[in-house]
Amino acid sequence: MSTPTGFMQYQRELPADRDPIERIKDWNEFxxxxxxxxxxxxxxxxxxxxxxxxxxxxxxxxSASGCPVNNLIPEWNNLIYRGLWREALDRLHKTNNFPEFTGRVCPAPCEGSCTVGLIGDPVTIKTIEHAIIERGFEEGWVVAQPPKVRTGKKVAVVGSGPAGLAAAAQLNKAGHKVTVxxxxxxxxxxxTYGIPTMKLEKNVVDRRVNLMREEGIEFVTNTEIGKDISRDELLKEFDAVIMCGGATKAREVEIEGRELNGIHLAMDYLNGTIKSYLDxxxxxxxxxxxxxxDVIVIGGGDTGTDxxxxxxxHGCKSVTxxxxxxxxxxxxxIINNPWPQFPNVYTLDYAQEEAKALYGEDPRAFSVLTKKFVGDANGNLKELHTVQIERTVDPETGRRIYKDIPGTEKVWPADLVFIAVGFEGPEKTLIDSFGLEQDRRTNxxxxxxxxxxxxxxxxxxxxxxxxxxxVVWAINEGREAAREVDKYLMGSSMLP
Incomplete structure (x- = not known):
């Protein structure tokens, strides 16, 4: 323990953010x-x-409670208190291959289950994690560590997101030859294509990928398994394959007028902007x-916020x-959302904070259901019709349902709508080409x-x-899958 009364002596402190009005003028981290x-x-x-x-x-x-990769948080908190940064970095890397990613984009379920949070504000765990890894890069402590011995086994990883990168990193440590x-x-x-640069600048991703290249991992881009390389070719060349292709099939909405010009899936919007910015x-x-x-985003989650x-x-006229x-x-x-569950409380995320600073109010409209899209004579979107809803319980089935509240109908002017209502699972091309079984949720x-x-x-x-x-669950699964593949190939595994 750093100091027995520290949680009583000191107040939680977070780093300041750049001024919202200034930061919306660029695409840099804030x-x-x-x-x-x-x-x-x-x-x-x-x-x-x-x-x-x-x-x-x-x-x-x-939702997650505590850290899915089981970071040794009390240990590296104590090491930072003692000024032992290098030792803290070693502890952090024992459980997390990419703390520079989670230290930026993770919602920090660890803080939601922090014991100090029972009586006050939790420890600033995410801030400390981010500081440790960046100090490691600054000091030159984070360097390529290729394996000393190779096993002769070859593994293909399909997908270079956090799960694929974590799996590749672990399998490479075990001495297998990995191609992503x-x-x-x-x-x-x-x-890269999904999280905007103001949350995660892409040179941070490149920095880690370049290290992994130095460690002997091969990366192949512009190649879709199932199209450019067949199942039989891949299985013939490699001793094992890990599918980490993500769940990128966007959920659609069945709303009258969906075909109008100006209505887009959120990821098409975000990915197009990110690619154009990088290009x-x-x-x-x-x-x-x-x-x-006039922009309306349908969906209250992280994708909608982005x-x-x-x-x-972009310089929109308005956004809701x-x-x-x-x-x-x-x-x-404390009755319906007790500790250590992730706390469901009202907060302003970075985008809502920016919109409030610019327009004077939180851009979110709560308990709203879109009933139809209306366009002009040229087929272009001009407005949305909505109604307020309330959550209730169906007396026959006992299931929670939404009911319209009469008299709350409203018309909203709109030139662009972005649909961000979640994802339905992985895309079918890869699944069908390999003949993979799916669960009831199509995963x-x-x-x-x-x-x-x-x-x-x-x-x-x-x-x-x-x-x-x-992202942190993806890293968890990538690491664990690597261990299981190592067992499959070698009979046992020393991977965590």
Whole structure:
């Protein structure tokens, strides 16, 4: 324990963010950083409690509770308090291959289950994690570590998102020759095409991928397995295959007027902007522009939030984000949302903070259902018709349902709509070409902890197996799948 009374002596402190009005003028990351002394103080707030729920990695009430990769959080909090940065980095890398990703984009379920949070504000775990890994890069401690011995076994990893990269990194450590296939023109999967640069600058992804290349991992881009390379070719060349293709099939909406011009899937919008920005700093114009447009985002999750932030940087005229759920309470509901569940409380994410600074109010409209899209004579979207809804229980089935509230109908002017209502699972091309069995949610069927599919030599991990989820869960599954593949190839495994 750093200091027995630290959690009582010191207050939670987060690094300041760049001014919202200034940061929407560019596409750079917006977080600032704490000083070493501030980080030491925040580390001192850790109780080193007897049962550290922060790294349990469970799922409670449908969301993560604690760290899914089981980070040794109390240990590296104490090491930071003592000024032992190199040792803290070693502890961090024991459980997490890519803390530079999770330290930026993870929603920090570890903090939601922090014991200090029972009586006050939790420890700033995510901030400390990010500081440790960046200090490691600055000091030159993070270097390529190729294996000393090769096993002669070859493994293909399909998909270069967080699950695929984690699996590749672990299998390479075990001495296997790993080749990662990516259908896009750049590596990183959703880390590159999916998460906007203001949350995760792409040089951070490139920095890690380049290290993995130095360690002996081969990366192949612009190659779609099932089309450019057949199942039989892949299985003939490799001793094992791990499918980490993600869950990228976007969920559609069945709303009157969906065919109108100006209505797009959220990922088409985000990916187009990211690619154009990386290719030409948006000078090529190969993206959907929200400049001077009235924008409505349908969906209250992270993808919808990223659409709001992107529209603001395009220079939209207005932006509103619809969600079907009600406004969360200001404080945790200790009856229906008890610790250590992830706290469901009202907060402003980065995009909502930016919109509020620009327009004067939270851009979100809660408990709203879109009833129809209406267009002009040329087939272009001009407005949305909505109604307020309430959540209730069907007396016959006992299931929760939404009911319209009479008299709450409203018409919203709109030039662009982005649909961000989730994902239905992995795309069919890869699944069909390999003959993979699917579960009832259309994900690849493979038991958690085992990751073996119905096809010999083929394993599956990450969103492709579990459905759309957090980056940190993808890393967890990639690491575990690598261990199972190592067992399959060698009879046993020393991988964690």
């Amino acid at each position: 977080h600032k950083h704490l000083s070493d002394e501030q980080l030491r103080t925040q580390g001192a707030r850790c109780m080193d409690c007897g049962t550290p729920y922060c790294h349990t990695g469970m799922e409670l009430a449908g 296939y990516e259908r896009a023109d750049r590596l990183g999967g959703l880390l 030409s700093n948006l000078e090529d114009g190969n993206y959907i522009s929200a400049k001077d447009k 659409c709001v932030a992107t529209a603001l940087r 984000q619809f969600g079907t759920v009600g406004k969360a309470p200001l404080e945790r509901d 690849v069927k493979a038991a958690y902890g085992k990751y073996k599919t119905n096809v010999d030599k083929v394993f599956a991990a990450g969103d492709m197996r579990r459905g759309q989820s957090l």
